[in-house]
């Protein structure tokens with residue numbers, strides 16, 4: 001089964017072509033992260049078939065492409081829910097209540113870190129430092145940073161998601 005529909009395939013080729021134009025021919029592998037971002041923008045996640053396609057396009061060993069996809073938590077290995085919550089649990093955020101955020105989200109949506117709720121509404125990930133330590137605790141909601149998350153802010157976010 002193809003990775004993309006014909007329209008998606010055209011978009012992938014066009015966007016990857018623009019990226020590869022910036023790299024020397026023998027350094028195409030350096031575009032790996034950008035290629036995965038393109039795939040995720042199109043599909044919402046990076047399935048195995050896309051990893052194989054990207055590895056072929058960039059002339060990389062398949063294992064290299066797989067290890068990069070699995071190393072970076074911003075790439076989804078499964079189709080995520082409509083709301084992706086990435087809660088930073090690194091030092092600054094941990095010291096300022098990250099675990100409470102994780103616990104509250106788990107309890108309200110009936111899931112565990114790394115899971116998607118049964119209704120497909122929410123995916124929760126715990127992630128390493130997102131570079132916003134000065135505004136800890138923080139999380140990313142569909143890629144948008146939500147900083148200095150206190151009880152009220154978290155409750156508002158949960159209600160917004162529940163009402164969606």
Ligand code: FES
Nearest residue numbers: 088093129132133
């Ligand atoms: S420790 Fe959470 S953003 Fe850096």
